[in-house]
Amino acid sequence: MGESLSDYLYAAKGQMYGYLYQIDRVLYWLSVSSENSIVSIETDDDVVIRLQQGENITTIYEQDKASIKKKYPFSNTNKNLWKSITNWLTLIKTKNIDVANSRFLLATNVSCKGNNIIKSLSSASVDNNIYNTVYQELTDIANNNKSKTLLPYIDKFKEYSKEDVVSLLKRIELCECHKNYDRQNFIEQIIQNLHLKDDEIPYYDIMNSLYGWIVNTCLSLWEKDSDSLFTPRMLWKKRDFLKQQIALKPFIEQAADLIPVTSYEQEKEKGSTFVKQLDIIEVGEDEKLKAIQDFLRAKQEKHKYALNANITQSHIIAYEEGLKENWQQVFWKHKRLNKNTPADIGYEVYCETLKYKGKLAGIEPTYSYLSNGSYHKLANSLLIGWHPNWQNIINKYETNIGNR
Known part of the structure; x- marks a missing residue:
């Protein structure tokens, strides 16, 4: 049977939720990064962060997967996991990425409730052999795969050597909520990072305006076939402008x-x-x-x-x-x-x-x-x-x- 209208709308809702989650992540990174850092959206990855600290530059390649079903998106045989790994392996090879100065982040609004191959990487600082173990577990899944959905990614995975894969695994990090994702708490964190609660101002209005600014800027740049690049300096400048605009109003509203x-x-x-x-x-x-x-x-x-x-x-x-x-x-x-x-x-x-x-x-x-x-x-x-x-x-x- 074909896909029903309700199934189609639910899928569209999920896609939109995922895109908006990326905007949240962009705002977060801009609020915590040094002023010369650069944050991009939908370039080499969902979000890419070039963190500049002195003369050192660390690049974070981030895959964002938000789920309205609360289904963990990076489980062992989930397409998102295999697609992320193979995309990063390809990116490293084709763009000559300096892996030693890179981090690869899997970000999600869902917490993993059981054992998971990628989750086990969090213990890497304790047991360095975990990388070989994870590589072997991925290889076993690849060799025994019966899923047509995973086949293109597994074929790509097999093109790379153990050395290539382990080098990547050493730099993969998980960013997931520990319990239930609460977007309100996440936004509150960004508000605190931007010191918006220091003054008696409608900080949620400013946050909504900043959110809209990111979205509108992306749309405008993409229409011109340009990359969406943001710096913390741009964010703080926009924040200051919005505060000044509010200060000019004869009255300040509360939500x-x-x-x-x-x-x-x-x-x-x-x-x-x-x-x-x-x-x-x-x-x-x-x-x-x-x-x-x-x-x-x-x-x-x-x-x-x-x-x-x-x-x-x-x-x-x-x-x-x-x-x-x-x-x-x-x-x-x-x-x-x-x-x-x-x-x-x-x-x-x-x-x-x-x-x-x-x-x-x-x-x-x-x-x-x-x-x-x-x-x-x-x-x-x-x-x-x-x-x-x-x-x-x-x-x-x-x-x-x-x-x-």
Whole structure:
């Protein structure tokens, strides 16, 4: 049977995950290397690092294999292992690589849970005979191979002498997570390396920008048929530029998950008018919960801006007026042209309105909670609404509450 669409999409997802893992590795190496070092991506290897320390240059050839299935990619009969070894042997021969000043790194987001031929190389510093043992184990697999997938690599492996292979084995290193790979911890390590936590700045935003810079630079260079080469100096210069850009902003935003809202605060808002406005357009419970969180986060941040930033009450008023004007245009359009049920019209008004973030002191907010929360504040004050007949419905609701 042919490959199903779901299989194809899963394979594509895995490939994309692997490519993005390479970007993580590039950022890591740039953050820890000396300023005259050079890091390249997709040149002689997935990632190549030329580490310059004084007059000495060590080149690291790195094969990166990230797996979303958490399947170990360098097991004894895995294609990735044999492809890496034969590619390196070919590279050494065809490009006259100085093996004595080179390291060959197998990097993965998965840990090996059992015995493994390449894993045993980690004991080389204790037992120098391990290289001969590993060579013999690889040779045995090659001689007894029945896998058509491995055949091209095994044929290539057999072209090289024991001396060639052992010379390579002595310089192969494993870089794998010890338990479960946590990308968040990996990114935190890069943030620490770049001293981004030394200042009160949105360091995750800077990391995202640096990540995008690597990707966009690669695409631009590849379009010109040029190699993607980076230096630590380039990274630190970009980091400083981004910090300067943030310093020029009149307010500094925090990512939503860095602004805590308690269960008590959320529960307290469930009876608020803006939540009732969502009830009458039949918004789901998960959307209401997010709306409450956005409302609370926006309230906290605007208070912080008023205290610590160059944001005045007039800036906030002008910002909310701009959001209200956007809502008005959306509301009029849907009330006149939309032929759906009133609740559906209201939901479409709500969704379309929230797409517009507005500009606070001339700057469009990065995160949506500020604009979303501000819309909910306006709805809470009955300055805007979602349902075509929101005013009448809310008035009846409040009248009924008052008569109880």
